[in-house]
Amino acid sequence: MKYLIPVIAFLVCLQSSRAQSPVSDTGTGVTVYLTFDDGPVKTSWHLVDLIRADSLPVTVFLVGRYVFSSSTGMSIFRYYRDNPVVEIANHSYSHARNKYKKYYAKPGQVVSDILKNEDSLHLREKIVRLPGRNTWRINGRQRTDLTDTRLAADSLMKLGYRIFGWDAEWRYDTASQSYLTARQLISVMDFLVRHHCSFTPGHIVILCHDTMLGDEWARQQMGLFITEIRARNWKMKTLRDYPGCRDSQPDLLETLRVNNFFLPKFLLQHL
Secondary structure, rough: OOOOOHHHHHHHHHHHHOOOOOOOOOOOOOOEEEEEEEEEOHHHHHHHHHHHHHOOEOOOOOOOOHHHHHHHHHHHHHHOOOOEEEEEEEOOOOHHHHOOHHOOOOOHHHHHHHHHHHHHHOOOOOOOEEEEEOEEEEEOOOEEOOOHHHHHHHHHHOOOOOOOOOOOOOOOOOOOOOOOOHHHHHHHHHHHOOOOOOOOOOOOEEEEEEEHHOHHHHHHHHHHHHHHHHHHOOOOOHHHHHOHHHHHOHHHHHHHHOOOOOOHHHHHHOO
């Protein structure tokens, strides 16, 4: 385990070096963006409790079919929708049904799946994370972890979407059969800050999954993590405040709708 954290940090830093035209932090200190993927599920109630207790600003990447598959999913979605500290973002409608290679082999269908999720959940922000991929497209800058996402990601970018990956992940360590401790994750973040390895230096996007909060020990570590971040006076924000996210981009999706294009067919012809 003692070798795990340096290795994770090195790999993240190596990948980050491939990002195009890095933008430096123009302010002081560090800004952290807590993001939670693959909800809503039953364990998402623990995230709701965390938000209530700490007024915690978080971005939740929701999967549409999970919202509509149960009353629990719908109840959690409504709580997020009505809470000003929660930002709802797009994680596709199907989550590729966890068959990623097949999913990304048809980029037109990926785009249609993202659009379906936006329409179904009435999402306000064009912020998306691709299922199972650490791919970025922010204000002309980009990083692609696996090349099978490139066509879909580029098409979504042209439609005005900002695509977020992550700088560090709250991982489950199979060797110790537990999640990283708060201290271990913060060590990774310190490395990223010190070596300017995040996609945007001074800004760190953390990937968590709702399922981790079903583990009582992981919830305790989350509390310790939040306490430490605040003790350092690091800022915590949602992704709408990420550098470049608010910059104007052509809203081609609206243009297509106004002109009555049939979106899936149109997109498929141009991929």
